[in-house]
Amino acid sequence: MSKKNTFGEFLSEIASRIGVNSSEELRSLIKTQDYKYNCDFSITKALRENKADKDAIKKSAESISSSLKDLEFIEKTEVVNGYVNCWYNYKAIMNRLVGSMGEDYGSTDYGAKKRVLIEHTSVNPNKAIHIGHTRNSSIGDSLSRLLRLAGYDVIVTNYIDDTGAQVADNVVGIKFMGLPPRKEGVKIDHYLGDEVYITVNDAYAKDSSLMSKRSLVLKAIEAGDNDIALEAKEMVDEVLRAQLDTMSRLGVFYDLVNYESHILAYKFWEIAFEQLKKAGVIDLESEGEKKGCWVFQASNGDKKILTRSDGTVVYAGKDIAYAMWKHGLLNGDFRYKEWFTQKNGEELWATTLDKESETNHPMFNHVQRSISVIDIRQSYEQNVVKEAINKLSGGETVDYMHYDYAVVALSSNTAKKLGFNGADKGVMQMSGRKGVYINADDFIDKLKGVILEETKKKNTNDLSEEEYEKIAEDIAVSTLRYEMVRTDPKKTIVFDVDEAIKLESKGAIYIDYTLSRMAGILRNAAEDIQSPECPDDLDESEKKLLFNIFRFQDIVESAAKSLDLTIISNFVSEFASDFNAFYAKNQVIKAEGKRKTFRLWLVDSSRKVLKNAASILGVLPLERM
């Protein structure tokens, strides 16, 4: 099937006809919003280049207009007020689409198999996944789906901080405070995060001797090879498995799990440290308050400490070593083993210290580009990492990207329901330590319950209890994922449980309803899709669908290029709306002859586009609901 971006080629053709250097430059001269003249798009080049000189504008616009007349996909052009208004030739568009509509329609070879590593989720392994983490994972997973569709070779990692204070806190609770290691009937990540972690942190305030227990545990974990470290390791893996179950429920999967403890064990920092010193990237402070520390001089003048005066490394240092590993700049590698097969059928690998590791593993690092999905609060540190490895690489730009996004906060109403009254300003930041959060599993269950009730009420088919359950689960998951990626990642999401379970229209439910409507038509028609002929009297809704099917690859490429998921969510929402408008006006099954053939083809093609676009966002296609 064709992976060509025909719409993009069409833009290039226009560009060369009217003397614009590239299709990219042309995009800035094209306006697609129009409410008055009812054209499909307009070109503003003449206006741009001739200032207020009306005669010159007119002349230039007319010359542009006439140079486009015989283009395959242009029906007609017209000059108004200096704009060149253009109408598509929908028959030509349809003829081009027929025969290229595979089930994977939308995929392109734009990425040219370039290797990209996406790191996301990376939740401390001491607690359950909460609603804030799902924004990270939803963005990361959708980016990986987008880039795969756009022809990149994508590796997804989940980096686990198994040596930090948060894990140590749980060990303190169980080993030194006598809390039971698990609770019957409660998922381990929920139990440890909701009860143990919070209890221990409350206890620190009352009993300062406990803090020394924590440093004892931290030291033991870092040293490895002792009972405490072993116990911590078991706890980490158990919690991580529970977290991965939640992620699996959300349709989020990974290629590799790598542990911070292994970065220590493989001495990545020591290796990186030598390389950084040799390359002159870092300096030893000989005086002042940072005396004895190795620092990196950032471009804004800050001297960022990487090793303390006692020689131990801080987080940013480990992160630089890890970034070097990703890009193949570090003289070293992990060993790997297969951990388990995920629900999507793909193997999950993990770094390991075992001697009998798998030598025949996929290549995980040496990528041309890395994308770390980490919330915006770590921008400063991430920038230091980026600057440091760029300096190390000596002139060659390393494509290391911090994909930052704003956090999810709780509305004051929701915070109040959790027993926190401090949020008079309308929002309250989440905090695992204080217990200010909504667990993802719990929220999905709640949402699912509301949807299940609604589905049973609305559905006239006789479905089994299992089928209802499956539908409700799929819609609940789709709704959460869609909400997490549909808006500008730079804007804080204020999460309100009551609002979130309202089943608002135009969200994932609307998309799923549209998809099941499409499936229903095709199921009831029970006919093979034939190659259609284009009717002469297409209505507006049919034209819109045709055009949006036509430019779908271009949408995918644009979104992949700018890593902007809202391009996809806007497209999906608009496309579903277009289809419903088409559905309301036109009959498909009861149409006759050539018109029926055409409309069936249009429904099936629309289905492929909406299904593939929605699945980038983690919205699951439903056959019925």
Added chain:
RNA sequence: GCCCUCGUAGUUUAGCUUGGACAGAACGUCGGUUUCCUAAACCGAAUAUCCCAGGUUCAAAUCCUGGCGAGGGCACCA
């Protein structure tokens, strides 16, 4: 104090990268549509000082400067 991000109908928001013709939706509100493939739908109405003030431009929600408001960051924490 310094740095970063955000500020568009009552609410949630698109558009800002690349300046162009009345700022597009959705929810909510009001009104209409079911002898037809799923009404979780469709159609229509009302609702916007695009935070404020300057500037650049033939043209500014969009670019620049300054303010105001909200959030976040500036550890020998992770």
